[in-house]
Amino acid sequence: MADSITEQRLTGRITPDLDLTHAEWQPGSQGVGDVQIAFVEGYIAMRNGRSPEIPALVFTPAEWRAFVVGAREGEFDRT
Structure with a gap:
């Protein structure tokens, strides 16, 4: 609890406490790479x-959409 309060103070947002133990992780980019994503509880x-x-x-x-568009x-991109 204290960690989420500190995080909210530092970032201005609350991260939901999701149970990701049974999440279906998918590769983030055409099946290659190290990034994996999962859709959990919205x-x-x-x-x-x-x-x-x-x-x-x-x-x-909304945050995900902004990230993908960016x-x-x-x-x-690195310059």
Whole structure:
């Protein structure tokens, strides 16, 4: 509980406490790469497939949409 309160103070958002133990993880990019995603309880979870023990990032549908659009537009490309 204290961790989520600290996180909310630092990030301005609350991350839902989802049970991802039975999530159906899918490769994030054409079946290759280390990124995996799962759709759970109306949220999108993303994790590193090589280190699945590290906590997943959880996005609302609007946050996920903004992330995908930004990635497609090159917002995260290295220069």
